[in-house]
Amino acid sequence: MIAAAGAGLRAGDEIPKQYHVVAGRSVLAWSLDALLAVPGMSGVMLAVAAEDTRATTLPAAEDSRVHFCSGGAERAASVRSALRALAAIGAGDEDWVLVHDAARPAVAVSDIERLVDAVGDEPDGGLLACPVRDTLKRADANGAVAETAAREGLWQAMTPQLFPLGRLRDALDAADDRVTDEAGAMERMGARPILVAASLSNIKYTYPEDAPLLARWMISTGGEGA
Template sequence: MTEYRLWGVIVAAGTSRRMGSVRPKQYHAIAGRPVLAWSVDALLGIPAIAGVMIVRSADDTCLEAVMPRGDPRWRDCIGGGERQASVQAGLAALRDWGADATDRVLVHDAARPAVTQGDIRRLIDHVGDDPDGGLLAAPVRDTLKRADDEGRVASTPSRDGLWQAMTPQLFPLGRLESALAMASGAVVTDEAQAMERLGARPRLVAGDPGNIKYTYPDDARWLAWALDRQRAGDEA
């Protein structure tokens, strides 16, 4: 396997519009800790990671209080108005930190606190040197329905071959920079979609379906259960 360094970018610049909360959801307490703290620990717990860049909003005043003290492997930078711009800002900040185009970067949502280190290690191992990268994902299990404008069933698409994308997503830093630059002005909802526009075919790596994104208030109950279960396993 070619030698390269591994970096992390955690996107934490959101304003929680869908959550309907004044305080950004990455700072909500779940299982006794801020959501962002869980996500950061998941990446920093991987010894191979050279550094993790936290992408925050310009008016964020909470970050320092939740980050691990004395750990030199994290820094922060200011993100943009949309996810794509925030990831680009994170990659540029990694470049300033010393990362280069041949390095690999794990891009993770701050609002996915229940990702397991086992899944992250499996993603790293399975993707390896693949220039197209890869992502954690879970096969769609339930029947899907497409709705019409009246909220009625319009069709039932086949779930064959469909996966639910998660994070982290792992790509060569230089190729991801190019993909995001090419996608400027287009709507891309994750890094894999930007890579697809380059012609890449990212590898799907099966992850724990419990790695959900904290999107609605009711998600907190499930995430608390998942995180308590992980913590109990670590202490056993």
């Protein structure tokens, strides 16, 4: 499923960032096509805002595997809604669900395949991520350095994240909407998801300055990451 119900105001436009055009196509179109290209993908559920009229006009929306549901104000609410919608069209608790953020258009299909292969039948699931490379500073209330944080063992979480539908639903039902990713909800239930290294290109489109960088990656690789 793809979480695509957010307003994306930090990207600097009244238009939701998933519909910003990068390298000739919308951010959501790139993300949707990446998931549809994964071998064995049986369907993709898009969780969009209730007032969204753009999603159904995407070229890939004509694919019979693409479905739509109304998302929520927070990411966790959108994922819960998508899981219910998947169950309503026949998905079972043991089926595996990839949860992707619409704002990561440069995800490489090969990375998603590696995630699926690495997780296998591991019930705790897994996620794409990247080891932290830079020195980390913690700021105080005045914006000055309070301390330098050790980066050893730290990873930057990305998407997609892969979990069994039933376990993910239960984890999200037990969590509140402030949980920032699915792995975090699973961890609260005692799970230890597998970290699978992803390409550096799999950045989240958050700020206006991200668009030119993503566009270069998309043009140079044809949408297959870096």
